[in-house]
Amino acid sequence: MSRRADPCHDKPRGECPGAFVCGHSPAVREETAMHDHRRLGRELGLFDTDPLIGAGLPYWLPDGAAVRHALEEYIRDAERRAGYRHVYSPVLGKRELYEISGHWAHYSDDMFPPMELGGEQVVLRPSLCPHHALIYRSRSRSHRELPLRMAELGGMYRSELSGVLGGLTRVRAIQLNDAHIFCTLDQVAEEARGALEMIGRAYRALGITPVRHRLSLPGPGGKYVAAPELWERSTALLTEVLDGSGLPYEAAEGEAAFYGPKIDVQVADGVGREATLSTVQVDFHQPRQFDLHYIGADGAKHRPVMVHRSIIGSVERAVAHLLERHGGAFPAWLAPTQVAVLPVAEAQLPVAEAVVRRCLDLGLRADLAAPDRGTLGARVREARLVPYQAVIGPREAADDRIALRLRDGRRLPPQPAGAVLDRVRALVDAHGTELWDGPADAA
Template sequence: MSVDHRKLGRELDLFDSDPLIGAGLPFWLPGGAAARHEIESYLYELERRAGYRHVNSPALGKRRMFELSGHWDKFGDDMFPPMRVGDDDLVLRPSLCPHHALIFKSRGRSYRELPLRIAELGPMYRAERSGVLGGLSRVRSIMLNDAHIFCAEEQAGDEVAGVLRLMREAHAAIGLGPVSYQLSLRGPGRRYGGDEADWSRAEALLRAALKEAGVAYVDAPGEAAFYGPKIDLQVADPAGREWSLATVQVDHHQPRQFELEYANADGGRSRPVMVHRSLAGSMERLFGHLIEVHGGAFPVWYAPVQLAVLPVGAEQDAAAGDFARDALAAGLRVEVSHDGSVGARIREAAGRKVPYVAVIGAREAPSARVALRLRDGRQLDPMPQAEAIALISAVASAHSPELLPA
C-alpha cells in the first residue's frame, strides 16, 4: 500500500498549511524543520569539501534580468506578476541562475579562478495553478539546493563527472536510489537558446560523462532546459511513479546573454561554460519523496527526534532529566515523556517513528543505566547511559540507514 506524504507528514507534525497563508505555501513544523536542517547542513558541508563557495542572493530581480536570461519568454506565464517599485518592475525569481551569472560578473575573473563553483540554498517562486498544487510536491514557494559552475570549455566534462559522483554520495547518505538516468535533449516544436554548435558540444559532453560514470540512460527528446541539455536523475515513489530529483545541465546561452568573460592564459578574453546542478532538488519535493520512501521513519541522522526518554515513575524523573541533558549536549535531538503508562508512551514514540526509546526504571536509575528499545522492535540489554549516547551518536555521524553501528 502506497504512502501519501500529505497525510503522513501532517500526522507526524512535519509540515502543515493554512488558508490564510495560501495554497501551495506549506509551513514547516519543528520536527520537519529539524529534519530539513540536518539535510541542508549535510549538503552544505558536502559542497564545501568539494570546492564550492556559498553565496546568498535576493529572491527578487528586475524584469529586465529575466528577459536577458530567457526566463521571461519561457516561463513568463508561470511567474508572479511584476511589482512596480519606483521606476523598476521587480519580479519574484523562478530560478537562481541569473543571479549567479551576475555574481560571476561582479568583478574581473581569470582562468586561474576556474572552475568557480558557486552554491546556494535559495528561495524561488512559481505561480503554479491551484489545480496542480499538492502537499510538498507542487508548491509556489521553493527552497532549492542549487549551484552553478563557471569553467572553461575543456573543464566542463570533468566538472559534470564530478557532479555525478557527488550526487551518488549525497543520495546514498540521504537514503535515495536513482531508478534511471535521463539525457534530456531538444525536441521539435519548442524554442531553445544558443546555436547548433553549442548544443552539439553540450550533448556530446553529457554523453561522455554518462559513459565515464558507467550508468545506463535513456534519451528524452523535448525535455531539455531552454538554454541547454541536461542529465536528470529519476527516482520512483512507492506507487512506481518516476520523476526528476537531481539534475546537471550545460549552458552556453546565459554566459552569452550576460556577456560573461574571463582573462584566458593567452592574455585574451574567453567566455565560460555555465554548468547548472542540483544534488537534491528543492527541499519541498525532496521531503515529499523521503516521507513516502521511508514511511516517515527517517534514518537516525535526520530523524526529527532521535531519542525519547521514558522514566517509569516520578522517582526516575531526575535520572531521566540528567540523561536527556547529556544526550542533548552530545548533539542529539531528545525528548522526555512523562504522561501515561510506559506501554502507552512506547507506542506513542513508535507511532512518531522515533528511532530509540530509553526506559529508565528503578533498576536502571541508581546505576546510571538505560534500557534501549529500537524502532524496529528490538530491545537491548541495559547499558551505561554514556554508552547509549555513544551508540546513537555513532549511527548518526555515519549517516547510516541502520539502527546499530556496523
Template sequence: MSTVPELRITLDGSERVVAAGSTAGQVLGADGRTVVAARVGGELRDLAYEVRDGEVVEPVEIGSPEGRAIMRHSAAHVLAQAVQDLFPDARLGIGPPVENGFYYDFDVAEPFTPDDLKRIEKRMREIVKQGQRFSRRVVSDEDAREELASEPYKLELIGLKGGGQVEDAADGAGVEVGAGELTIYDNLDAKSGDLRWKDLCRGPHVPTTRVIPAFKLMRSGGAYWRGSEKNPQLQRIYGTAWESRERQDEYLKLLEEAEKRDHRRLGAELDLFSFPNEIGSGLAVFHPKGGVVRRVMEDYSRRRHEEAGYEFVNTPHITKGTLYEVSGHLGWYKDDMFPPMEVDGGDYYLKPMNCPMHNLIYRARGRSYRELPLRLFEFGSVYRFEKSGVVHGLTRVRGMTQDDAHIYCTREQMIDELKGLLTFVLDLLRDYGLDQFYLELSTRDDSDKFIGSHEDWAEATAALKEAADASGLELVDDPGGAAFYGPKISVQARDAIGRTWQLSTIQVDFNQPRRFELEYQAADGSRQQPVMIHRALFGSIERFFGVLLEHYAGAMPPWLAPVQAVGIPIGDAHVPHLEKVAARLRERGVRVEVDSSADRMQKKIRNAQKQKIPYMLLAGDDDVARDAVSFRYRNGEQKNGVPIDEAVEEIVKAVEARIQI
C-alpha cells in the first residue's frame, strides 16, 4: 500500500503535517483574492510555491503593505503587456511597485499621448478580465538571453547579474539576486495555458490578473535608464492600484485635495515666491509677502533657540575643497555637490552643508568640559546639485537655508541631550501647527559607505533609540538609511490630509570630531573627544515653508499670515475710519492693509478671501458712527458692530496665541 510523503511546516504558530508537493496557497487555504502571496521563511513567495519540510508559512493579504506591493508589481506587468500589444516595437525597461502605485519604462519612438494612455488602460482592463495566470520559472543566463534577445535593456540586466549592481540598476525589479538565479514570469491564458506574454522578473506576483481589483493610469513622462543622464531617455508610465475600488476612490480624492494644496500653485496665487528661469532650476526667490512669512518663521525659531541656550554663528557660502576632504564629504557626497570653481590655483566648492565649518568654530580655541554642551546654530545657506528630474518646487531645491545646529557634548551628557533635543524639536514643530508624528531610526548596514567602528555605531544607535523610546512615539526602523558618519532619527510628520513629510533629523556622530581632532579638557585634566550631534529642525526653511503652505492649504494661521487683517470700506468716505483702525493695529504689531482701490466692496471681499487673509474689517456709515467695525472671518462668518477696542484685542490675541481660525 503506497502512502503520500508528508512534510511538517509551521502555520499560525503551530506545527502542521501536509502532503509533499503542497503549495503555499493550499496550506494557507488561500482564495487568491484576499490572500495573494505567502511569506515563507521570511521570504515573499507566490501561492504556487511548493513548501518544504520545516518551513514557516504566513499569509500575505492584499491590503497589507507587502500585498499591495505585489499586486502593484503585477499591475506593472499588465501595463507592459498592454503597451507591447498596442506598440509592438516598444522595448521594455523596468516596472517596479512604488508608494501608492507602480510604473514601467519603455523605449518607444514617440512619447505617449493622453489618448495613448486611454487605449493602454482599456487594453489592461481586457487583460485583467481574461484572468491570465502568472507562472514563474527559473532560467539559465543563456536561455534568458535567447528568450529576450529583442529586449536590450533586459539583456543589460542579465549581464549585471552577480555583479552586485542589479538592485541599484533596476530598483530591485528584474533579477533574483538573493537566490543567484534568473526567473521569468509567463502570463498564461486562463483556459488553454498558452503563453500570452513574459518578462524577466524576480516576483512574486498575484495568482492571476483578475486579482488586481482597481487600477488607473495617471500620467507619463521621461526617465533616464537606470537614473543616469548618460543613458537613453525612456518613457515612463505611472499608475496606481488598490485592493478595492473604494480605497482607490479615497486615494484619488486625496490627490484632488493635494492638487488644490500644491504649494507651487499657491505660491503663485498668493504672490509668495517664484522660480525665474533666468536664475535657474531649483533656485527660489521670495516675494515681499513670502518674505514676511519666512521672516516670521525664522524669528520665532531664533527666539526659541536663544531661550534653549543655543549660540548663533555664521559661515561663508564657499570653501576650499580641502575642508570636505577632511570631513569625508568629497569622498562620499561629491555627486550631490556643485562642480568646483578654481580660485587662486585651488578648487573651491559651494557649501553643501554647514557641519565642517562649525567644527572649525569649535576648534578655533581650547574648550573645557565646563562649556559643554555647546550648542551652535545657524541659518546657513547651502547648495546641492539635485538632478533636474527630482527638483520640485520648494520641497526639493538646489539652494536652501538650513536651520542647522550642531551640539558638542560629553558621552555622559549624550543621552540626556538627545532626549531634551527631541522634546525641543517636537514642541517647536507643534507650535507651527503640526501635531501627528512618528520617528524613523536610520542605521548602518554592511555597505562600505559607512565610516567608523561598529562599537561607536552601536553606542550612537543605542543612545538615539533610548531618546526615541522616551518620546513615546512610534519608532520605525530604516536599516542602511544612515548618513555615512552616523545613525539618525528622522521626525516624520503627518499633515492635514494625512500625508507624511520627513522633517527634523537628529544624528549622532563620533567620526567628525575624530577627523577634525576636536577635543575638550575634562575635569581630570585629560583631553577628550566630544560627541557631535547634528540637528536640522525644519530640514530647510524652503521645504518647511512648502510643507506648511500645503498643510494649511494657503490659509496660514494669523501669526504666520503675510497680511493678518485688511480694512474694506463700503465707500471712499469710510477709508479714514479704517485707516485709524489700521494704525491702532500696527501699533500692536499687526500686519494690516486698507483696500482703498476703486473696486466695489464685494470684489474687495472676494480678493481678500482669495488671498486667504484671516480678518476682514468692514466699515460703513453705522460703523463710523458707533466707532466700530464689522468683522468678517476667513471662513465666511461675520460679526457686526464690534467696537474698535474689542476688534483690536481679538486680532492681537489670536496672533499672539498662534491659533488657526
C-alpha cells in the first residue's frame, strides 16, 4: 500500500507508531489499535507467526482455519453457480514460463529467486494466470466452449521486503481467489459486468462496503507491456463496463497491471487507509504470448481475450479486512463458532452435550461452554462474539427447548430445540448479515 493511501502521509516521521508515518491524535491511534487485525487475530486465536517459519508467513490456528474454510467454501460455491470450473495447478513453474508471460521482464523484482532443479531453473509463481493459460491451450478449443470460466483458489508467492510486511495484509505466501475467463471480444464486457456483480453480492454477504471503484491505468516510469493498441482496447472495454454499471469511479494512473488496465474495488480501514480487495482485468497480452486460440464458427483460428478477476482477493487480506470491519463479530455464516451451548448447571450438561451433537450433525460449528468454565454470566461474556448462545436451564432440559440469546443482546423465549437449530441453519445458509429475521426481546 502506498503512503499516499494514508490520510496523514505528509506528517513528519515518528509522530504515529505503526505501519504508516502520520500525525494522528492519541485518540485516533488508540481507535486504530483497537481495530488492528494483527492484535485481534492473536487475541481471538485466529493466526500467529513464528520467526522459525519467517516474516510474512503467518500460520492459521483452528478458529482462523474455520473462518478461512467458510470463506473459501462460500466463494467456490458462488463460482460454481456462476458457471466456473475449478482447477488445481502447481505453485512452481520453469523460469521460461514467466519469461513468456512477461512476469520475468516486468515483475521479477517481486519474485523469489530461481531454484536449480535437474539442470533447469524453477520459480515460485507470483501469479496463477500463466498456469491457466497453459491449461486452456492443453487442447483444441471451439467457440462453442466460450466463455470458458476457469477458477482456482491457489497459492502464489511474492518476495516482499521485510519492512512492508504486516499481519495478513502484506504476506509472502498468498492464497488468491483467482479466475480467468477466456472469451471472444464480443463477450468481454458481459463477463466483466458479471464479475462486478459477483463482487457486489459477496460484499453484501460479508458486510463490506467499498469506498470506491478505481479504473487503474498505466503511469509514467512503470514497467508495462509496450503495446499501445492493446492498452487502448482494454481501457475502452473497462470504461464501458464501469459506465454501464452506474458505479461511480475514478481513474488512477500508475496502478495498472504490467499487461493491462484493471478495475480495482477499494476498501478502507477505520482511519481511511485504502487497499485493493477485488479486481477485474482485461488482458490481450498473455493470449498473444501463449498463442492461445479457438476455432470460430467460420472454421478459422481466432485469438481469445483473457479476463482476470478476483471476487474476494487474497484470503489473507479479506480476513484482515473482515476482522477490522467487524471487530471479530463475523457474520454468523463466517463465525468460527456459530453456536455456544450454555447449560446453567451440571445437571443440564448431558442435554447440552446432545445439543452440541445436533448442531454438528446440522453442519453448525458449536462449542460447549460447560459450568466448570465459570458462572453463566461469565460464560455469556466469554461467548460475546458468538452469534447464537443456546442457554439450557432445568425447564429447557425437561422440555427439549432452548432459550436463545443473540450476540446483539436480543433474547428469544424458550422454543423447541429442533426448530431453533433448523432456523439457525437456514440463516447461516442464507449467507446474510442479519442474526434473526423474527421478533426477539431486547436484553
